[in-house]
Amino acid sequence: MSAKYPSLSPYTYCADNPVKLVDPNGEEVIISGEASKDFFKEVRKGAKEFGISVKIDNNGILSAKYRGKGPVSKEGQLFLDAVNDISVKVEINAINNKKGTDSEYMFGGAFGGNELYGETIDGVWINQFSVAKQTVIPSELKDMDEFYGLPGRTSLHEITEAYKGAKIAMSENVISSAIGSSNPLYRRAHSGAIPQSGPINRYCYDAQDNPTDCDSAKWIDWNAKYGVNEKNLKTTKVY
Numbered sequence: 095m096s097a098k099y100p101s102l103s104p105y106t107y108c109a110d111n112p113v114k115l116v117d118p119n120g121e122e123v124i125i126s127g128e129a130s131k132d133f134f135k136e137v138r139k140g141a142k143e144f145g146i147s148v149k150i151d152n153n154g155i156l157s158a159k160y161r162g163k164g165p166v167s168k169e170g171q172l173f174l175d176a177v178n179d180i181s182v183k184v185e186i187n188a189i190n191n192k193k194g195t196d197s198e199y200m201f202g203g204a205f206g207g208n209e210l211y212g213e214t215i216d217g218v219w220i221n222q223f224s225v226a227k228q229t230v231i232p233s234e235l236k237d238m239d240e241f242y243g244l245p246g247r248t249s250l251h252e253i254t255e256a257y258k259g260a261k262i263a264m265s266e267n268v269i270s271s272a273i274g275s276s277n278p279l280y281r282r283a284h285s286g287a288i289p290q291s292g293p294i295n296r297y298c299y300d301a302q303d304n305p306t307d308c309d310s311a312k313w314i315d316w317n318a319k320y321g322v323n324e325k326n327l328k329t330t331k332v333y
């Protein structure tokens with residue numbers, strides 16, 4: 095890079111590119127929020143299944159080490175990449191499910207989109223990195239993962255989904271917003287992540303308890319497995 099841009103100096107690079115610069119400093123996955131301890135517990139269980147031990151420091155920064163025998167699995171490697179890749183910072187906001195708040199209207203976790211930082215010189219990115227955001231509700235992730243018998247698995251899904259989204263955003267030079275299933279980048283991040291422990295299905299009902307479209311629903315049920323009332327994990331009343 096320095097051979098290609100011989101005149102580059104820290105001064106000119108900031109003057110030419112007034113973008114916000116943040117130094118990647120090792121905070122690759124950072125967990126915060128009222129339920130951060132609960133989320134870490136789930137991550138620890140999930141990582142253990144892949145032979146990985148994890149630690150969290152006082153600032154919520156996650157570290158991970160593979161301690162298994164033989165080569166690490168593809169999923170395990172993806173999780174290690176999310177934790178160690180200095181070009182992506184994953185910010186996890188761990189919350190409790192509370193009545194009357196946004197957490198009521200989602201189950202388990204939500205893709206929060208990502209931002210791109212760095213600079214371009216003649217259209218070439220240098221020092222590019224991304225911050226990806228993800229909201230999680232550890233108590234719900236725990237419920238579904240226990241139901242499917244894969245402890246902690248969906249917590250690793252949430253981390254690697256945010257990471258994958260950021261990697262796609264970086265390679266295609268697009269920023270992804272925090273929107274749901276209609277967001278094509280989100281769909282790709284979701285399917286490229288470590289798979290969830292199992293499906294969660296949402297069923298929406300009107301005030302007379304008849305099935306309806308979810309925009310006009312009065313009740314929403316989140317069920318595990320396929321089919322109505324297979325295993326109810328959460329019911330939300332829409333006010």
Ligand SMILES: [Zn+2]
Pocket residue numbers: 251255284
């Ligand atoms: Zn997902």
